[in-house]
Structure formats: structure tokens, C-alpha cells
Amino acid sequence: MHRLLRQLQAREAELALIHRIAGIGGVEVDLRDGFRNRRSPEYLIIHGLPPTAANETHEDWVARIHPEDRTRVESQFLDSLASTASDYSAEYRIIRPSDGRTRWVRVAAQIDRDTDGRPIRLIGAHFDVTDAKLAEQALRESEERFRTIANSAPIPMWVTKLDGDRSFVNQAYTEFFELNYEEALRLDWRARVHPEDAERILKAEQLRKLVPVSRDPPKNLFAVEIRILRTNGDWRWIKAVSQPRFDEHGEHVGFIGVALDITTAKQAEIELRSSEERFRLMVENAPVMIWMSDAAGKCVQLNQMLREFWGVSAQGVPEFDWSDTLHPEDRASVVSKVSCALNARSDFELKARYLDAKGRYRMLETRAHPRFSTSGEFMGMIGANVDVTERDEAEKARELLVDELNHRVKNTLSIVQAIAHQTFRNNADPIEARHAFEGRLIALGHAHDLLTHANWENASLAELAETTLDAKGTNANRISLAGPRVLLTPKQAVSIAMALHELCTNARKYGALSKDEGRVQVDWRRTSGAGAQLGIIWQEVGGPVVSPPARRGFGSTLLERTLAHDLDGEVTVKFDPEGLLCRIALPLDGAVAGLGD
Missing domain, CATH: 3.30.565.10 (Histidine kinase-like ATPase, C-terminal domain)
Structure with missing residues (x-):
């Protein structure tokens, strides 16, 4: 008998140790005689009761339950007793008498019944799950904040699982494709990609598979620019940017991405390229000599007419020095004037003689203007040269002609005077x-x-x-x-x-x-x-x-x-x-x- 008693005491000691280590609050309630109960020290700690707390009644337990949970929890407990169930579980908040703090408690219990099915004893375990509940609540709040922020964002956003299936899309995503939420989740967006951009998508995905998944943002971002067909038939340029996401254990669980509608920027870029191409063709085929220089005055572009004038190939422009072609008598003044204009970032006009590809000195009239970047940085000069050799020679000829005309007019008047004299005299x-x-x-x-x-x-x-x-x-x-x-x-x-x-x-x-x-x-x-x-x-x-x-x-x-x-x-x-x-x-x-x- 004594041996069995010692074994029982040893088992109870082991159970108490387990309860203490696991933080399990044990309780045994005699349901036959006024809810008499035994409570472990862990139970008293969980419920904020003193170690010397006397036997508590059912009403004492109910009073400790949070007012918002009280009716629900008591009804659930009483219904379990009234039924034939042998298991009872619940989760609710209590207000601890010791410090007035609210704690979450989870209960798992077994109800013993007599042969008539009446409850005679309840043995249960109480767990303080406040930290888990707060973490769960914080997670819900975080997810809610994420959804609120994501749905307020003006750009499409999505979250995918590791297999690529979407688990979330924001409101802008559904509006972009003009679909409801469920349709947007199931959308096969690859079928909406422009055929000319499909290869770019394939390369981006292949690259993403080759690059090790990293938690470092600069290294784990994947971006691609593609055209997407909307439900209304409108093609839009988007820049899709995605990065891997990880769970609390650091495991890669999927991707999160955003899409920027860059149609306006792309159209502006295309128009800019078209404008630049039109400008290039216009400059290249213009009937005047057009050039561009850098901030130091070195040629960076000569159009066809000017390259032919100097006998310079398109590849030879960067090494070409225009000042070497100046007439020796004009070189010093021209170089000085151009240098002053570069330093002052100002317009200039000049006339000078330049040696052409045929070995002739030709008179060119130059007009140039400074050019600046969109940020205001001085980029150099753009100018035009006009060959005025024949014009100047014609001007000289005109002056000679005027002199000759004056001479001839005088001679003609002399002839007329002689004719008049001879005619009317005799x-x-x-x-x-x-x-x-x-x-x-x-x-x-x-x-x-x-x-x-x-x-x-x-x-x-x-x-x-x-x-x-x-x-x-x-x-x-x-x-x-x-x-x-x-x-x-x-x-x-x-x-x-x-x-x-x-x-x-x-x-x-x-x-x-x-x-x-x-x-x-x-x-x-x-x-x-x-x-x-x-x-x-x-x-x-x-x-x-x-x-x-x-x-x-x-x-x-x-x-x-x-x-x-x-x-x-x-x-x-x-x-x-x-x-x-x-x-x-x-x-x-x-x-x-x-x-x-």
C-alpha cells in the first residue's frame, strides 16, 4: 500500500513538473457537490489568483471572464455539461484580479459522467495564449493594413505563391484589367502580353530562375517593360517589378509585385526618338552645312554637306579639327571669337575662309547658338555654315557693274547730247x-x-x-x-x-x-x-x-x-x-x- 502511494505521489510530482515546465494550469472540478475544485499553482498564476486562494465557485469563475465574452463562454460551458459530450474546449479573455490585465485563455477539458450520463467531474488544462493571440491580432491588423494600403495604391499590385498562383491582387489591379477580384486572381496575364514582348518575358523568367533567391533588395528585384492588353482592347505599356517574399522562418514562399503604367512615358520616348530621327534626317540632308560641338568646341556631328565640304567621313568626325582648315589670315580671329562665345555660352556670327576637300579656300558665313541639356547643363554649340563665296563675288561684281553702269550712263548721256547738238544745230x-x-x-x-x-x-x-x-x-x-x-x-x-x-x-x-x-x-x-x-x-x-x-x-x-x-x-x-x-x-x-x- 505504501509502495503504491509512493508511486502515485511520484506520478503527481512528475505531472506537476510537466505542468510547471509547459505552463499548463491544471484544474479538477467535482461537479456533484457545488463545483468543488483543485487548481494547480500554474492555474492560479494564469488567472491572477493568490497562492492561498480558497475554493472558487462557478460564479467566481464567470465573474473573472471578460464582459464581452462572459455570456458566450458560460452558455457554451453549461451546454457542454447538459449534453452527452465528454470533451470541452473554449477560448476567451479573463481580467486577472491581481493586476487587472486582460489575458487570453484556452481551455481543453474532459467531462466524466456517471452511468446515467450526468456530469460528475471535469479535468482540464488552461493555457495562457495571450502572446499568440496578440501576434495573431497583430498579423490580422498587419494584413488589414497591407490590404488597405495596397487597395489605396494607384498602381496594380499582386502577391503570388511559390507556384505562381496569385493569392492577392489590389483594387487597382482589378480596375486595370476591368475584372472582379476572383476573375483577376485567375487571370492568365501571359495571354495578354503583346507578341513582340513575349520573348522579353521569357528571358526575364529564365534570368530569375538562374539568379539565386536573395533577401537583399538590390539583388532580388526583377523588372521588365511589356505591353499588356486590357479587357477594353487598349494596349498599355507597363513596367512590372517583382521580388521574392519569405515567411517568418526565412523560407521563400512566393513573390510580390507592382506594375507601373508607363504608356505616356513610352509614347513620349517613342515620339522623342521619332523627333530625333526627323531632326537627324533633316540635318543630314539639309542644303546648308550644319554642325554640333561639345562644350570645348570640338566637333561631335557634321551633316553630309559639311562632311563632303571638308572631305571627312562620319567615322572621322571625332578626330577632325575644323580650325586646321582656316585660312592662316583668319585663324587667330576666328578661334578667339569662338572661344569667347563658348566661355560666355552665347551666340556668335562670323565669316572666314576655309580650305575645302578640293584644295580651294571658300568663304563661309557661320551662325551658332549654345545648346543646353534639360537640366540646364551647357552641352556645346549648334550652328550652320553657308558658302557665300559666289555671293561675295557677285556682290563685288555688282559693285563693279554699278560703277560700269554709271560710266555707261554718262557715256550715253554724252551720246544723246551729241545727237541733240548735231540734230538741232543744222x-x-x-x-x-x-x-x-x-x-x-x-x-x-x-x-x-x-x-x-x-x-x-x-x-x-x-x-x-x-x-x-x-x-x-x-x-x-x-x-x-x-x-x-x-x-x-x-x-x-x-x-x-x-x-x-x-x-x-x-x-x-x-x-x-x-x-x-x-x-x-x-x-x-x-x-x-x-x-x-x-x-x-x-x-x-x-x-x-x-x-x-x-x-x-x-x-x-x-x-x-x-x-x-x-x-x-x-x-x-x-x-x-x-x-x-x-x-x-x-x-x-x-x-x-x-x-x-
């Missing part, structure tokens, strides 16, 4: 004098017209004779012209035009053209080589009998003074009875442009 009839004066001015004008068309370089003798004598108009059947192509200098053209006009006027008044059957033949010929001569023959036939004039008129004076004296020529006039014969001989030297056949 002609008593004012009407006749006016007609003669007008006719001589018209002849002078015809010569000037021909010279103007040829830029006052030369005039064709054939055209001059045809125009002055109206050989294809009124006198088409009465005056014939024959001779090789001869180009006259301006001075010769004016003088010969005046001479032909006077000969024609005299023929109409007194010679062959005064009669219907009269005719005039104008022939000319020339000799080539050194001392070349132009010979012009005026022959009248079919007119009245010709006799020498009684006095010298303007025509004779013109022939002798202008042709013979001013042009260093010879003029002979024969007054044959059959018709006037005039021979004109003029020297044709190298100053005569374009002698032809």
Missing part, C-alpha cells in the same frame, strides 16, 4: 528735227536692249542690223542682210547701230528706199588671226540717180567721227549714180567676245 525745220532726234534715240535704245540682254558683254551684229533696220518688219522685202556671226563690244554696237540708222534714214529720204523698186544689201565679213578686221558693205540699188550732197550732214559726221575716229576704223562713201556705196572697216581685237562662224 536743221531749221523743228518737226523734221524732232523726228530725226526720236529716230536716233530709238536706234540707240535698240542697241542698248541687245546689250542689256547680253549683260552688256556683247551684241550680235546680225541681230543689231535686223533690229535697227527693221529687216524682218517694214523693210523685210527691201533690205537684205548677209554675213557670218560676229559679236560686237558695247562701244562698237552703239556706234554701228547709229551708223546703220543714219544710212537707212538717208536711204528713205534720198536713196533707194525712197522708191518702191529700190533695194539695200548689207553684207559683212571678217578676217581672223592677228589684226582681224570686220568689213561692212552698204549697197543701194534701184533708187533715184545719186549725186554727192551739197553739204555735210549728221550722217557723214557720225560715220567719220564715231566709226573712223572713235573705233579706229575706216569709212569710205561713194555716191555712184546707180546707188550709194558705203564701206566700213573696223579692227576686231581680243576684246571682242565670242567671235563665231
